[in-house]
Amino acid sequence: MTDISKDQVKHVANLARLAVTEEEADKFAKQLSSIIDYAEQLNELDTENVEPTTHVLDLKNVMRSDESKEWISKEDALQNAPDKQDGYFRVPSILE
Amino acid sequence: MALLDHSIKQLEQMIHRKEISAEDLVDASYNRINEVDDQINAFLTLDEENARNQAKQWDAASDKEARLFGIPTGIKDNIVTKNLRTTCGSQFLRNFDNPLYNATVVDKLQAEKNVNIGKLNMDEFAMGSSTENSSFSLTRNPWNTDHVPGGSSGGSAAAVAAGEVLFSLGSDTGGSIRQPASFCGVVGMKPTYGRVSRFGLVAFASSLDQIGPITRSVEDNARVLEVISGEDKMDATSANVDVPSYTDALTNDVKGLKIAVPKEYLSEGVAPEVKDAVMNALKVYERLGAEWEEVSLPHSNYAVAAYYLLASSEASANLARFDGVRYGVRSDKAENMMDMFKYSRSEGFGEEVKRRIMLGTFALSSGYYDAYYKKAQQVRTLIRRDYEKIFENYDVVIGPTAPTPAFKIGENVDDPLTMYANDILTIPVNLAGVPGISVPCGFSGEGLPIGLQIIGKAFDERTVYRTAHAYEQATEHHLKRPQLGGAER
Numbered sequence: 001m002t003d004i005s006k007d008q009v010k011h012v013a014n015l016a017r018l019a020v021t022e023e024e025a026d027k028f029a030k031q032l033s034s035i036i037d038y039a040e041q042l043n044e045l046d047t048e049n050v051e052p053t054t055h056v057l058d059l060k061n062v063m064r065s066d067e068s069k070e071w072i073s074k075e076d077a078l079q080n081a082p083d084k085q086d087g088y089f090r091v092p093s094i095l096e
Numbered sequence: 097m098a099l100l101d102h103s104i105k106q107l108e109q110m111i112h113r114k115e116i117s118a119e120d121l122v123d124a125s126y127n128r129i130n131e132v133d134d135q136i137n138a139f140l141t142l143d144e145e146n147a148r149n150q151a152k153q154w155d156a157a158s159d160k161e162a163r164l165f166g167i168p169t170g171i172k173d174n175i176v177t178k179n180l181r182t183t184c185g186s187q188f189l190r191n192f193d194n195p196l197y198n199a200t201v202v203d204k205l206q207a208e209k210n211v212n213i214g215k216l217n218m219d220e221f222a223m224g225s226s227t228e229n230s231s232f233s234l235t236r237n238p239w240n241t242d243h244v245p246g247g248s249s250g251g252s253a254a255a256v257a258a259g260e261v262l263f264s265l266g267s268d269t270g271g272s273i274r275q276p277a278s279f280c281g282v283v284g285m286k287p288t289y290g291r292v293s294r295f296g297l298v299a300f301a302s303s304l305d306q307i308g309p310i311t312r313s314v315e316d317n318a319r320v321l322e323v324i325s326g327e328d329k330m331d332a333t334s335a336n337v338d339v340p341s342y343t344d345a346l347t348n349d350v351k352g353l354k355i356a357v358p359k360e361y362l363s364e365g366v367a368p369e370v371k372d373a374v375m376n377a378l379k380v381y382e383r384l385g386a387e388w389e390e391v392s393l394p395h396s397n398y399a400v401a402a403y404y405l406l407a408s409s410e411a412s413a414n415l416a417r418f419d420g421v422r423y424g425v426r427s428d429k430a431e432n433m434m435d436m437f438k439y440s441r442s443e444g445f446g447e448e449v450k451r452r453i454m455l456g457t458f459a460l461s462s463g464y465y466d467a468y469y470k471k472a473q474q475v476r477t478l479i480r481r482d483y484e485k486i487f488e489n490y491d492v493v494i495g496p497t498a499p500t501p502a503f504k505i506g507e508n509v510d511d512p513l514t515m516y517a518n519d520i521l522t523i524p525v526n527l528a529g530v531p532g533i534s535v536p537c538g539f540s541g542e543g544l545p546i547g548l549q550i551i552g553k554a555f556d557e558r559t560v561y562r563t564a565h566a567y568e569q570a571t572e573h574h575l576k577r578p579q580l581g582g583a584e585r
Binding site for chain 1: 103172191193194195196198289290303313329332333335392395398401402405412416419420421422423424426427430431432433434435436437438439441449450451453454455456457461468470471472474475476477478480503512528529534554
């Protein structure tokens with residue numbers, strides 16, 4: 001049985017930029033443990049020397065020329081923003 | 097016969113003969129929605145004014161030559177539509193009213209003069225198998241409103257089954273087109289990975305996601321896929337492979353077709369009545385001159401575990417963009433930037449989305465990457481090889497789409513693993529990147545539809561359609577309609 005601790009859950013939540021309550025951390029610890037436990041079945045398979053699949057198509061670098069073109073205006077880009085000022089996205093202070 | 101019960105081809109002829117107009121079609125669509133959508137809740141957003149104006153505009157032009165002239169269409173709400181709210185079923189995007197551009201598929205439909213009726217409900221960010229994870233409303237199965245429509249494209253399948261639109265677009269990461277098509281008794285196609293541009297599809301798991309059509313018939317499905325397929329400069333993962341005609345492939349001839357039936361797809365987890373329906377379908381193929389044999393896809397049982405690690409890992413990266421800065425909802429609790437990210441995401445995302453972001457972040461985190469993420473990628477290779485090997489000797493693989501007919505609303509919501517197991521027959525197809533379709537192949541004792549899944553070689557949608565069409569034409573399952581209230585039916 002894999003055990004993901006409440007502290008691990010809080011660490012992962014921080015990496016994922018999620019705020020979790022104590023109650024949620026408890027619940028996620030149990031659920032993630034059981035999902036990871038289920039995933040452990042992959043260890044039944046010998047995958048030594050098996051190439052990982054990152055992508056099914058045999059794609060090499062897809063290149064295009066670096067040319068500017070008409071796309072969206074600054075006004076358009078800002079129109080869905082929760083907060084904006086003087087043509088910029090506005091966010092709370094970054095420094096404490 | 098209701099207007100929207102005709103095929104796209106029939107409607108095209110009626111347009112050409114001036115018997116009907118695009119406005120008539122759009123009228124029929126909104127009338128039907130007004131009659132039945134409060135019973136099934138397929139739509140999140142209707143775009144009636146624009147749709148009616150568009151129909152008028154198409155009618156006003158003298159040129160009526162277009163592959164989808166006036167055809168009422170529903171779009172899954174994770175496909176962006178310019179200036180039309182696109183929520184992905186998430187509270188995070190509840191105010192995302194002004195997307196800045198159309199997805200490539202939407203532009204391609206518009207180039208063939210379709211009419212977009214509205215946006216369809218879905219599990220939040222396409223994470224789910226029942227549409228119960230939508231943060232807005234519950235969509236119900238038109239065949240029995242106590243049951244789920246499947247998911248994540250539950251609204252897309254329900255709207256077509258209920259006759260509200262002629263076709264819809266869905267997206268399929270682990271079965272999200274095929275499973276709801278199966279549950280709602282309609283035709284749902286997940287094309288080969290790379291066949292259809294993903295530009296404008298809000299990304300869930302980028303190496304697995306594909307957009308595809310949901311329709312009443314195989315013929316309609318083939319026509320819509322012809323329109324939306326092809327390489328796109330805006331999606332570097334769209335494939336540089338010629339798009340053949342799919343409608344030309346519908347020859348009704350499957351003599352000598354070699355069908356592989358994986359024994360893992362008819363194992364004890366599959367309900368007896370689903371198994372019976374599939375066996376009956378195989379008898380139909382025998383009668384039509386095709387041959388089938390039992391085969392093994394030995395790594396099938398590992399697909400769900402590999403999928404949840406891979407899809408969640410990709411999702412954890414893709415959903416990092418929802419930060420409360422450029423669009424979507426920002427928490428008003430935050431006093432600094434870090435808290436703004438955390439509170440906005442925690443308030444905006446539902447439980448399943450958070451769970452998968454957490455799982456993915458864990459699988460990618462330092463110390464666990466090799467054990468989980470890389471391991472799952474290696475297992476993906478084994479699953480791909482299983483299919484490659486089978487396709488050396490067979491034309492298609494056939495089995496059920498889902499292990500059971502549509503389950504009851506609320507039945508599986510408390511247990512993530514049971515819900516995940518629902519996708520056991522569809523997930524391997526996404527991992528292998530090959531095309532798969534679900535077509536109606538019967539009904540359960542309770543009168544709920546059962547779907548037959550036909551899987552083909554990469555970029556061989558033609559054979560998949562030919563196989564599906566021959567079966568459909570030899571049977572009558574696709575002609576049955578759900579009994580919802582409303583005047584016409």
